[in-house]
Amino acid sequence: MSGRIRPKAVLLFALALVLAHPAFAQSHQRKHPHELAPVSGMVCIPGGYYRPFYIVKGIDSVWISTYHMDARAVTNGEFLEFVKTNPKWSRSRVSPMLAEKGYLKAWQSDFEIGNNALVNAPVVNVSWFAARAYAAWCHKHLPTVAQWEYAASAPIVEPVRATARAKQSLILAWYSKPMAKTLAPAGTVNENAFGLRDMFGQVWEWTDDFSSVIVPGDARGTSGGPAVCGAGAIGSIDPTDYATFMRFAMRSSLKANYVVDDLGFRCVK
Amino acid sequence: MRIRPHLKYTVLAALLLNFAACSKNKSDLSTITGVRDAELTDAPLVPKQVKTDGPQKVIVHLEVQEVVKQITNGTYYTFWTFGGNVPGKFIRVMEGDEVEIHLTNPSSSKMPHSIDLHAVSGPGGGAEASYTAPGHSSVFTFRALNPGLYVYHCAAAPVGLHIANGMYGLIYVESREHPLPPVDHEFYLMQGELYTVGKYADTGLQEFSIQNAIDEKPTYVVFNGAVGSTLGPKALNVKTGETVRLFVGNGGPNLTSSFHVIGEIFDNLYNQGGTDVIHNVATTSIPPGGATIVEFKVREPGIYHIVDHAIFRAFNQGAVADIVATGNLDSTVYSPHPEKGQ
Amino acid sequence: MKTYTILICAFCAFALSSCSHERTGSAAVDAPNAPTTIARSAGSIYDVDMMFDDQNGEHISWQSLKGKVQVMAMVFTHCQATCPMITYEIKHAEGLLQESVRNNVGFTLISFDSKRDTGAQLRSYSDAVHLDDHWQLLHGSQEDIQTVANLFDVKYKELPTGDFSHSNVILVVDQQGHIVFRREGIERNPEQIAAIIKSLQ
Numbered sequence: 001m002s003g004r005i006r007p008k009a010v011l012l013f014a015l016a017l018v019l020a021h022p023a024f025a026q027s028h029q030r031k032h033p034h035e036l037a038p039v040s041g042m043v044c045i046p047g048g049y050y051r052p053f054y055i056v057k058g059i060d061s062v063w064i065s066t067y068h069m070d071a072r073a074v075t076n077g078e079f080l081e082f083v084k085t086n087p088k089w090s091r092s093r094v095s096p097m098l099a100e101k102g103y104l105k106a107w108q109s110d111f112e113i114g115n116n117a118l119v120n121a122p123v124v125n126v127s128w129f130a131a132r133a134y135a136a137w138c139h140k141h142l143p144t145v146a147q148w149e150y151a152a153s154a155p156i157v158e159p160v161r162a163t164a165r166a167k168q169s170l171i172l173a174w175y176s177k178p179m180a181k182t183l184a185p186a187g188t189v190n191e192n193a194f195g196l197r198d199m200f201g202q203v204w205e206w207t208d209d210f211s212s213v214i215v216p217g218d219a220r221g222t223s224g225g226p227a228v229c230g231a232g233a234i235g236s237i238d239p240t241d242y243a244t245f246m247r248f249a250m251r252s253s254l255k256a257n258y259v260v261d262d263l264g265f266r267c268v269k
Numbered sequence: 270m271r272i273r274p275h276l277k278y279t280v281l282a283a284l285l286l287n288f289a290a291c292s293k294n295k296s297d298l299s300t301i302t303g304v305r306d307a308e309l310t311d312a313p314l315v316p317k318q319v320k321t322d323g324p325q326k327v328i329v330h331l332e333v334q335e336v337v338k339q340i341t342n343g344t345y346y347t348f349w350t351f352g353g354n355v356p357g358k359f360i361r362v363m364e365g366d367e368v369e370i371h372l373t374n375p376s377s378s379k380m381p382h383s384i385d386l387h388a389v390s391g392p393g394g395g396a397e398a399s400y401t402a403p404g405h406s407s408v409f410t411f412r413a414l415n416p417g418l419y420v421y422h423c424a425a426a427p428v429g430l431h432i433a434n435g436m437y438g439l440i441y442v443e444s445r446e447h448p449l450p451p452v453d454h455e456f457y458l459m460q461g462e463l464y465t466v467g468k469y470a471d472t473g474l475q476e477f478s479i480q481n482a483i484d485e486k487p488t489y490v491v492f493n494g495a496v497g498s499t500l501g502p503k504a505l506n507v508k509t510g511e512t513v514r515l516f517v518g519n520g521g522p523n524l525t526s527s528f529h530v531i532g533e534i535f536d537n538l539y540n541q542g543g544t545d546v547i548h549n550v551a552t553t554s555i556p557p558g559g560a561t562i563v564e565f566k567v568r569e570p571g572i573y574h575i576v577d578h579a580i581f582r583a584f585n586q587g588a589v590a591d592i593v594a595t596g597n598l599d600s601t602v603y604s605p606h607p608e609k610g611q
Numbered sequence: 612m613k614t615y616t617i618l619i620c621a622f623c624a625f626a627l628s629s630c631s632h633e634r635t636g637s638a639a640v641d642a643p644n645a646p647t648t649i650a651r652s653a654g655s656i657y658d659v660d661m662m663f664d665d666q667n668g669e670h671i672s673w674q675s676l677k678g679k680v681q682v683m684a685m686v687f688t689h690c691q692a693t694c695p696m697i698t699y700e701i702k703h704a705e706g707l708l709q710e711s712v713r714n715n716v717g718f719t720l721i722s723f724d725s726k727r728d729t730g731a732q733l734r735s736y737s738d739a740v741h742l743d744d745h746w747q748l749l750h751g752s753q754e755d756i757q758t759v760a761n762l763f764d765v766k767y768k769e770l771p772t773g774d775f776s777h778s779n780v781i782l783v784v785d786q787q788g789h790i791v792f793r794r795e796g797i798e799r800n801p802e803q804i805a806a807i808i809k810s811l812q
Contacts, residue, residue, distance in 0.1 A: 058771035097654025097762065097788075102376070102404065128761060129659075169466075173476055177347060179377050211761055212768040242427045242479055246380065249426040253381030253402040256761030257654075260403050261376045 039269055042068035043195040050150040053237055053244050054213075064150050069143060070266035072187030072197045073122035073205065074134065076106075076113050082134045084111055089130055099127035102259045120185040122203045122264040128256040131206045131265040140267035142208035145251065147268055149244070151192075152199045158191035171200045171243035179262050200243075206265040210251040298324050298365030298445075306330075307368075309358035312493045313505055315441075315455040315516055316361040320448065324365030326410075331358060332373040333382045333401075333423075333436075340463060340489055341496035341587070343472035348435040348494065349380070349423065355494025356459035356520060357421070357438025362413050364445045369410045370395060376404035380425065386411070387419035387558065388440045396424035416444035418542035418560040420518050429522050433464055433482055435494060437520030439560055444544060452564060453511035458590060460528075460555070460577060461494065461520035462487035469586065485523040490582040492575065492590040499575070499590030507567050509596030514564045515575075518542075521557025527578035528555050528563075530592070532571070535563040552578050567594045568602045655788030656762045663721070663749035666733035673755075676747070679717045680811045681784040682804060685756075685765050685777065687724035688736040693779045696797050698740060701781065704804035705745065712812055718746045723760075723767050723775045725753050764793070783807045 038044070047066040052059060083089050083104075090110040094103055105125050108114025126134075128142075135142050143151070156162040162170055170190070189201040199205075238244070254260075302323035308316035309329070334353045340346050351357025362368055374382050381402050385394035389411040398409035422428075423436035437459065443449065464482040465475035469489065481488065492499055499505060507513055519526045529552040538550045542560035555561050567573070573592040576583035583589045598604070661673040682701050686694035701718055708716065722728035728736075733748035742748070751759075760767055767777035783792035783804060792807045794800075 095654040095658035097652060097656060097658050129758075168479075169476070172479070175379055177379075179379055209757065209768075211757070211764075211766050213766070240479055240483060242430055245427040246430075249381055250402070252766075253400055253425070255402075255764050258402055258405065262379060262403070 039068045041071055042269060043071045045069050045151050045194055050146050051237055052146065053149065053248060062146055064146055067147060068269040069151050069196060071195060073203060073264045073266045075120050075186045076123045077119040079123040079134060080113055082137050086137065089133060098129035098257055100257045100259055103127060117182060121183040122186045124203055124262055124264045125259040126265065127259050128206050128210065135267045138267060140269045142206055142265060143268040144209050145207045145213060148205065148207050151194060151196055154193035156190050156192050168241065168243050174201045175243065175246050203262045203264040204250055206263065207251065210254055213248055213251045301326050301367055307360055307362065309360060311354045311358065312356055312457040312459065313499060315359055315457045318443065318449065319361065319363060321363060324367065326367045326369060327362050328369050329360055330371045331384065332375065333378060335378050337474065339495060341470055344470060345474045346463060349431060350435050351438050355435035355461065356518065359438065359457045360440040361443065363443045364413055364416045366413045367410055368413055369408060370399060371406060371408050372399045372401055373406040374401040374403050378403040382423050383425045384421055385424040386421040386440055388413055388442050390414055393424065400425065413442040416442045416544055418516055418562055420520065420558050420560055422520065429482060430477065432520055432522040433462065433477065437461065439516055439518045441516060447544065452514045454507055455514045455516065456505050457516050458492050458575065459518040459520050460490065460492055460526045460588060462522065462524055463489040463491065487586060490524065490577060490586040490588040492588060496587035504591035504593045507592060507594050509567055509570050509594050512564060512566050514562060516562055517555060518560040519555040519557050523557060525557065526555040528553050528561065529576055529578040531574040531576060533565045533573055535565050537564040568599055570594050570596050570598060652790040656784060656790065657788035659758055661751065661755040661758060663751040663755065664730050666730055666737050666748040668730045676717060676719060677788060678786055679715055680786060680808055681717045681719050683719045683782045683784055684780060685721045685723055685760060685763065687722050687775055688728050688732055689724065689774060693797055697779055697781060700799055700801050703801035707801060707805035708808060712809060713745060715812060716745060716808055720748045721756065721759050722750045723756060723777060725750060725756055727773065785811050
């Protein structure tokens with residue numbers, strides 16, 4: 001069986017090769033005269049078509065315009081600056097409607113992280129409301145699900161070049177390991193062909209429209225849930241892509257004021 | 270405002286329909302007479318039989334635990350469990366009970382989880398109401414309407430992975446009219462498969478193999494979550510002349526079990542885990558997501574191997590558990606005659 | 612004509628649901644099944660700054676809804692499925708209230724549809740289904756719609772047709788903005804909503 005060549009795998013592999021090619025970014029730049037000016041700490045993600053993971057009747061693929069994305073997840077140190085400037089987002093003052101108990105729980109106090117190892121690690125235990133407020137403060141946004149997934153679709157090139165298959169296996173291996181006691185500094189794990197780091201292997205990340213993920217209520221991934229009006233997802237584009245299933249399952253389990261030990265975020269512009 | 274009188278009649282009619290339809294069913298079971306916490310057990314133990322006069326509210330607390338456990342000597346796997354072990358906690362309630370399930374997913378989990386109990390009459394078997402992010406918990410109630418033995422499992426996407434990682438268990442709904450008769454021993458066994466990238470008995474932490482799962486080619490087929498979970502010092506001990514009841518489930522995710530106890534005949538078999546009892550069966554099929562109850566009397570001392578009679582699974586993939594019977598030989602039932610052999 | 616359709620919808624749905632109560636039994640009419648919560652939320656929905664426009668063209672702040680008990684839901688006026696049922700159920704609940712109570716209650720619908728549900732469209736919808744001046748129908752930016760949906764824990768997604776997939780949620784919010792009641796799914800139980808409102812007077 002293992003010798004059977006799957007057309008989908010071949011396509012993915014071909015796509016991976018194209019994306020991994022150093023000329024890829026430049027050729028895109030030529031195609032898109034509206035290339036965005038460089039932004040510090042951000043990576044330019046050239047526009048392209050994204051095929052949503054969950055198939056909704058009438059949507060085949062969506063055009064994603066060129067955008068910038070933070071090269072790595074937002075760190076505790078960066079988030080502290082935001083909290084200092086916006087004390088209503090400090091731990092003791094935040095509205096429980098906007099961030100539940102446990103918000104920034106690893107910090108020592110409202111305006112102190114208290115542990116040097118955490119300063120450059122991805123900030124976690126932040127709610128969607130808080131992440132969005134941070135993004136707005138930086139004149140940025142949270143990525144949409146489509147932007148996030150599109151950016152994540154590039155193959156991993158560092159520390160090892162991984163084909164689509166190997167990448168999935170790498171992601172699955174992370175997902176299936178119990179959570180790390182301490183997170184590595186942000187930006188040190190798994191760089192992909194776009195130059196984005198930590199998309200996998202560190203933390204889950206908030207997306208702006210996570211609540212549009214109408215995975216069926218019981219999340220088995222086949223049909224629309226009974227509480228949902230109108231067309232739900234009728235299936236996924238790749239039922240063997242368990243890593244992506246897990247991300248969508250995670251997104252659909254969240255509420256906007258939730259904070260989770262391994263859920264952080266990054267911004268786009 | 271003009272429409273209100275119409276609506277009144279509409280509502281009235283619908284309500285009447287409601288009552289007419291519902292009052293016919295199990296009216297004697299409609300009143301809750303008390304509250305109790307469910308006794309929950311890890312395999313191979315089974316909670317004690319509960320007998321209450323009327324339906325009660327039964328509180329069940331289940332905590333998901335993502336834990337590294339041993340499959341066989343030196344071989345480890347990250348199991349996702351209901352309560353820390355595979356299979357999950359055995360839940361025992363009575364017909365008519367209102368079961369309140371509290372599902373906790375601790376903050377140390379990476380995944381959202383849920384529970385779909387096959388004993389539930391309602392969409393998703395509770396999966397939707399119990400879909401829980403890490404660090405959170407959920408509560409839902411259901412009425413145990415149908416007596417029988419049922420599998421429960423996690424139904425979070427991708428559901429096959431959650432089951433393959435060990436998220437399954439059994440719930441028994443005891444009939445009020447025909448509660449199970451007393452026996453000397455009750456045990457809890459569940460068969461399940463493990464799909465790893467590494468080969469059988471490769472040491473170290475094993476990674477899940479999607480391809481093997483899709484191809485339905487397990488590396489391990491085991492009872493109660495590990496090779497040898499119920500062998501040697503952990504075998505099920507009984508005495509000759511005693512009666513044994515096994516509550517057996519199959520978590521799957523893929524294979525149907527040809528469940529058999531070598532050297533025993535099931536005197537009573539609750540077909541498919543339901544209330545129909547048939548007699549004198551040696552091997553029975555248990556599909557993934559299915560369960561059965563078997564009863565037999567152990568008459569002779571010795572070791573009885575519990576197997577999936579798709580026999581390579583038993584001897585090459587781990588699907589063996591043992592009952593060890595001590596006591597006197599009854600030569601009228603079974604007697605070896607080595608001296609007569611040649 | 613429209614109300615008639617809604618009536619039929621409501622009746623069919625009632626009939627369809629006729630045995631769904633069996634699961635919880637008569638002893639458990641208010642069983643705490645997950646989609647319904649009655650505990651008062653910590654924090655207020657007004658802890659966010661937003662601006663909306665209503666069906667009368669008024670530009671209003673989100674906080675201006677404070678001070679009254681509010682029955683709230685998210686709908687879009689082109690919805691052919693569940694939104695009419697939601698509107699109708701709230702309207703029915705309103706009808707169950709005494710005049711004196713009704714005057715202290717706001718009924719607020721927030722539209723998912725920032726493109727088509729303009730003030731004028733909301734006005735004509737409000738007229739078509741005979742909503743009185745206790746009702747406010749709001750439209751705003753996509754960003755604020757998303758914020759409201761997240762405050763209410765409503766899932767929604769725009770479809771290529773311009774319609775929306777969405778979960779069906781009705782809330783009762785107290786004078787300070789605490790969510791005291793949240794029900795997900797279509798249950799058609801206006802009596803329950805009216806009872807909650809009365810308990811907050």
